[in-house]
Amino acid sequence: MALMNSLSGEIRRSYDIAALEDAARLMRGYNLVALHAAGSGHAGGTLSIMDITAALYLRVADHDPENPDWEDRDRMIWSTGHKAPSLYLGLAFAGFCPIDDVVLLRKLGSPYQGHPHWLKLEGVEVSTGSLGQGLSIAAGIALAGKLNGKTYKTFCIMGDGEQQEGQIWEAAMAASHHGLDNLVGIVDCNRLQIDGPVAEVMNVEPLEQKYRSFGWDARRIDGHDMKQVVEALESAKTHHGKPLVLLADTVKGKGVSFMENIAGWHGKSPSSDELKKGLDELGVANRIPVDALLEKSRNYQGAIDRKLHHKMPEFNHDYWWNRALNMKVKMEPTRKGFGQALAEHGDDQRIVCLGLDISGSITISDFYTSKPERRNRWLSMGIAEQSATSVAAGLAREGKLPVFGTYATFAAARNLDQIRTSI
């Protein structure tokens, strides 16, 4: 089935393989425009998951854009929340919201936030962004389905780097323990994360064997072969006995040659030239009203800027810090000081640095970049903040001086109990 009228059971629109391939190409194009208009966002992973998104939202999942909360709909949980633009385009192409509105990505007050917010846009099942949590939510939704005697399926979209989070494996255990054969995991195996190849940051393979040993059925597919993707997702709809995971081999940045397989395109948006080149390569430049979309985005931003301007107090003099010439100083982000201090003082053999797949951004990697002899004291921990916190506690117990860093939200809230108990 697919996109349907939940009252009459009629199919609203059906897509064959060629139509899905075409939709995915167009969705990739809109994705590039939205990322460019936002000036930030995640190009690599949104492009790698787009074929699966098109297949799921336009053909495989039973859902109804006129009735987003239809109780029998299939549920799609985006554990990998940074791929939100793909989710928005899946919803938009399915008719849940206007396609052109997705260009308001990441704008203040817009429903199309950088990470999905379930209260802002219909069709978004849950808010996500902190990696590793979606499979547990999906397990809860699947459990509720069983309790309520429903036949819907719950699909959970994850990244391969994300598999490093321990919570995934707690959820995997719970899913098989409770016999959740109404749960389908989808892993976007593009083999890259922020700090580099998944195999080097923290190897997660062999995923097939891992899921099987946790009591799941597992199947590897080519995540860009639309026929294979549709066949796998459609057979997942009738799968029984165990929870099922589809491990989809994909290419990060798929469809745009200069983005493909480049870790640096993880969290980057295209410039004007790159946008033009990308749309040409995708063959959709003439099918997307780029200028009108960018104008829409500019107008929205202009209105926000004016609104904010009116809210700001007016002063007789310009008191803003660092404006007056006699007090001008060089502005640098504080995180740079972190890296500089580590570069300067890292010769102390007790110092060990723990990387959490965000190393360049917070500059913790400056510890070793110009000092290769320190490389053995650089410990990549993957996307696993809780375990790394306790690993740091163990290192400290043995006299090391562990330095640990990631974004505050993952290193003060997520691992609070480890800090409270051991550190």
Ligand SMILES: Cc1ncc(C[n+]2csc(CCOP(=O)(O)OP(=O)(O)O)c2C)c(N)n1
């Ligand atoms: C708990 C948590 N830690 C760190 C991050 C920051 N972060 C965002 S995306 C990402 C890499 C994800 O890699 P992967 O799952 O392979 O996704 P993909 O490469 O497909 O984008 C990280 C570390 C996060 N969002 N959540």
